[in-house]
Amino acid sequence: MKKAHIITIGNELLIGDTVNTNASWIGSKLTESGFSVDKMISIPDDYTPIIEEISDSLQKADLTIVTGGLGPTHDDITKKAVADIFDSELVENEAVLNHVKEIFETRGFIFSRSNREQALVPECCEVLFNSQGTAPGMWFERNGHYLAVLPGVPYEMKHLMDKQVSKKVEEYIQDLDTNIIEYFRTAGIPESTLSDKVGDLDQFTSNGVRVAFLPNPSGVTIRISANSEDKLVQLREMLQDRAGKYIYGKGKNLRLAEVLGELLIEKNMTIATAESCTGGLLSNEITDIPGSSRYMLGGVVAYSNDVKKNLLSVSQNSLEQYGAVSKKVALEMAKGVAEYVGADIGVSSTGIAGPSGGTEEKPVGMVWMGFWINGEHFALRSVFTNDRLINKERTVMVILESVRRRLLGVDSLPYELKPQQT
Numbered sequence: 001m002k003k004a005h006i007i008t009i010g011n012e013l014l015i016g017d018t019v020n021t022n023a024s025w026i027g028s029k030l031t032e033s034g035f036s037v038d039k040m041i042s043i044p045d046d047y048t049p050i051i052e053e054i055s056d057s058l059q060k061a062d063l064t065i066v067t068g069g070l071g072p073t074h075d076d077i078t079k080k081a082v083a084d085i086f087d088s089e090l091v092e093n094e095a096v097l098n099h100v101k102e103i104f105e106t107r108g109f110i111f112s113r114s115n116r117e118q119a120l121v122p123e124c125c126e127v128l129f130n131s132q133g134t135a136p137g138m139w140f141e142r143n144g145h146y147l148a149v150l151p152g153v154p155y156e157m158k159h160l161m162d163k164q165v166s167k168k169v170e171e172y173i174q175d176l177d178t179n180i181i182e183y184f185r186t187a188g189i190p191e192s193t194l195s196d197k198v199g200d201l202d203q204f205t206s207n208g209v210r211v212a213f214l215p216n217p218s219g220v221t222i223r224i225s226a227n228s229e230d231k232l233v234q235l236r237e238m239l240q241d242r243a244g245k246y247i248y249g250k251g252k253n254l255r256l257a258e259v260l261g262e263l264l265i266e267k268n269m270t271i272a273t274a275e276s277c278t279g280g281l282l283s284n285e286i287t288d289i290p291g292s293s294r295y296m297l298g299g300v301v302a303y304s305n306d307v308k309k310n311l312l313s314v315s316q317n318s319l320e321q322y323g324a325v326s327k328k329v330a331l332e333m334a335k336g337v338a339e340y341v342g343a344d345i346g347v348s349s350t351g352i353a354g355p356s357g358g359t360e361e362k363p364v365g366m367v368w369m370g371f372w373i374n375g376e377h378f379a380l381r382s383v384f385t386n387d388r389l390i391n392k393e394r395t396v397m398v399i400l401e402s403v404r405r406r407l408l409g410v411d412s413l414p415y416e417l418k419p420q421q422t
Helices: 021-032 047-060 078-085 094-107 113-119 154-172 191-198 230-246 256-266 281-287 305-312 316-322 327-341 388-408
Strands: 003-009 036-043 063-067 090-092 120-122 126-128 137-142 145-150 180-186 210-216 219-226 247-250 271-275 296-301 345-351 366-373 376-383
Touching: 003 021, 003 047, 021 036, 021 063, 021 154, 036 047, 047 063, 047 078, 047 145, 063 154, 078 090, 078 120, 078 137, 078 145, 094 113, 113 120, 120 137, 126 154, 137 154, 145 154, 180 230, 191 210, 191 219, 191 230, 219 230, 230 247, 247 256, 256 281, 256 388, 271 281, 271 327, 281 296, 281 388, 296 305, 296 327, 305 316, 305 327, 316 327, 327 345, 327 366, 327 376, 345 388, 366 388, 376 388
Parallel strands: 003 036, 003 063, 063 145, 271 296, 271 345
Antiparallel strands: 090 120, 126 137, 137 145, 180 219, 180 247, 210 219, 345 366, 366 376
């Protein structure tokens, strides 16, 4: 396979001030395009390591992608280092200069000398015009090895990769391997259990098929890949046969809320949320999907007991006898919000998100989730982790997946939790 290297430049990446999302995104993009990504490295804004890493990569990789260090400040030295690697002068590019001036004029900002320097590029490069920002990308070639130098701002980098670098790759780099990659998204089943359900994969992986299980708080993604369509047919069928009820869809970026939304539209049903421990995260997840106003009627973040009583009709007796984190209160919250906004489905969350506040009877991570679906009234109880954010994310996943399965008539609920009635 053709080899690719990814070099991300910036002190902020190394000390943790900025999460390096660029590297993972580029790695995925290049892999899908048929490259083997053999190296991914982050280096500081220092002249010597920039020179050394790019020079080494130009000898070993068919394609090198570099991001970062193209801004107008003193620590942005990538452009100068690359110019020296190619023994090239920096020259002013008129088109880039006019573009930068136009941006500043439109925004009403003062155009300074450092901004003018954004238009300086190595004379030997091919400029990759950046319509999304002020720093242009650059394309170089040396002895059949290609280098793209891109800005570190993620949306600018992605724009240039999609609109310009991909075209250069098609034009200059031939014989890229076919690399078919598919993602099966699951929810409500632990990675180990899912692996057991899928079973032995040796019969598939022995002929070059690759399978990976990618867990996160919202579920496990199964990634399969091969260099031909024929090799994946039987594997797809096996996954659907053994793990179909846990798979809510295919696609790397597919979201459970999106799938549930389509199902609600199909069944002409509406939903409402009553949240305590998730603090609005469930409503946010649902409304992140374009068009969610067709089925999402509203939600209540009921952190205090007074809000639970006044807006959701939770009884004082339930709060006193069982406490806010209880099956009884979760049930009343779910039914209360459905009736309050007139939705077909009401769901609720109440729990100990942590990291403190737990007791022996109600430990950190314990969550009650309530459901009111077509008149069916039940609650689920689970104890997740000591991490506040993970507890919120998993609660949201369990609620969404529970509704999805109920609407489809699936005979089990996430993590094999048992519904508890009133």
